[in-house]
Structure formats: C-alpha cells, structure tokens
Amino acid sequence: MLVRTPAIVLSTIKYAEADLIARLYTRELGAQSYILKGIRKSRKGKLRSAFFQPLVQLEMETQHRGKGQLEYIKEARVHSPYQQIPMDMVKSSIALFFSEVLSQILTELQPDPDLFDYLSTVFQYLDQADQVANFSIKVLVDITAFLGFHPDVESSDKTYFNLLDGKFDQNGLQPHHLSEQESRLLKQFIGTKFDVIEQIKMNREMRTRMLGLVIDYFQVHLQIFKKPNSLSILKQLFDA
Numbered sequence: 001m002l003v004r005t006p007a008i009v010l011s012t013i014k015y016a017e018a019d020l021i022a023r024l025y026t027r028e029l030g031a032q033s034y035i036l037k038g039i040r041k042s043r044k045g046k047l048r049s050a051f052f053q054p055l056v057q058l059e060m061e062t063q064h065r066g067k068g069q070l071e072y073i074k075e076a077r078v079h080s081p082y083q084q085i086p087m088d089m090v091k092s093s094i095a096l097f098f099s100e101v102l103s104q105i106l107t108e109l110q111p112d113p114d115l116f117d118y119l120s121t122v123f124q125y126l127d128q129a130d131q132v133a134n135f136s137i138k139v140l141v142d143i144t145a146f147l148g149f150h151p152d153v154e155s156s157d158k159t160y161f162n163l164l165d166g167k168f169d170q171n172g173l174q175p176h177h178l179s180e181q182e183s184r185l186l187k188q189f190i191g192t193k194f195d196v197i198e199q200i201k202m203n204r205e206m207r208t209r210m211l212g213l214v215i216d217y218f219q220v221h222l223q224i225f226k227k228p229n230s231l232s233i234l235k236q237l238f239d240a
Helices: 089-105 113-128 135-147 180-191 194-199 204-221 231-237
Strands: 002-015 019-026 030-036 057-063 073-078 160-162 167-169
Touching: 002 089, 002 113, 019 057, 019 113, 057 113, 089 113, 089 135, 089 231, 113 135, 135 180, 135 194, 135 204, 160 180, 180 204, 204 231
Parallel strands: none
Antiparallel strands: 002 019, 002 057, 019 030, 057 073, 160 167
C-alpha cells in the first residue's frame, strides 16, 4: 500500500556498514521503523542522512506492508526546515531530549493525528521562539492529555498536587504530593497558552525542580518510562 504522510524523526541507529534504522512518528501510520539502505555513504540517492536528525519534519512516501517488519521509504523531503534548532545549543539539546522522550512513549502503531499535529506545531514554535526556558515543561504537561493522565483541572481549586492520582487535594505534604509552590506553578503550566509561557517566572533551581517532578509524574503513570539520558544536559542549559 503506497502511503504519503508527514513524519517526525524520533531516532536513528547505525546498521551494518552504510545503513541506518530510523524510527519515525507518522501522521497516517503512527510510529514506524524504516531501514535506510546505504544512506551513510550515498551522495546521489533521494534520501540524505541530514534528513534524519532528531525532530526533523518530513513529507515522505512509503510502500507500507504492515507486517511488523522494517519498512522502506521510497522518497522523502524536509518539510518546514528548521533554521535555529541545528545551530542553537539550547534548542538542539531540547530536540535531543524530546527525541528520547518520544521514542519511549510513542511505541503504539495506532496513529493519532491530533498528537502529531500538536508536536509538529510546537517544534516549529521551538525553532522560532526567542525564549524557550519553559518550553520542555509545558510540552510534557500538554502531552499527558494525549496519553490519558493529564492533571485533573476540576480539582485545581485545591492546594496540593498528588502525583499518584493526578489530582489536587488538601492533604498537604504527604508522600507523592508537590509543595504548595510547586503545585501553583503546575497550575500555571496547565492553564497558560504557549505564546505566553515565558511569563511563568522561575529561577534556575525551581525550573530544574519542576522539570524533574514532571518526569517523575511520567514514571509514575508509564511503567516503561525511564529518565532520559539528556535530562542532565538540559538542566545545565536552563536560563536563570
């Protein structure tokens, strides 16, 4: 079955002497793995290694077999090429972080066009934005809505957030509860639109703390989820 679909590159690994195996999140087919024959040596083919950097957005054509095996990409081109992500250390580190996160959570073959469109939009925002210190926390919080464990907004009049049940309550600093300040900041990330997220004011220490807590929340609700290796790099790059 010939399929044309937008795709976002999640990760690649080297295979044999000149091949790559690329994991892509596609709008029409969900997460898929593709074998790219000879791409690391070829300079004349339709596919280039540069197309398959973390979070690059593609328009691709594949002869999809759907047999649970590695698929093949017939042709591809970069869609909405990034201008700043490849050159900016902070933005490229954020891209690496999300390639790790998404590679872990986008394991189902079932497509989710709404999630794909969200990711496509926010990564284009990342490329163009002047300030991105709060970007990672906001995207992680938003993604929980697609995964089924978004913080319960109906309980947001309560003071403390419980990581275990995803609700706010009045139980104070019991195990698995955020502090009052942490809970208040989480509410801001839930309720603030993307174009004004940098108005959420935190110093480096608190921003690092909040990112770690959101990662903890993922680990509580997704047993397969492991702390990304690039998290420590990202924390070091946070603006004060």
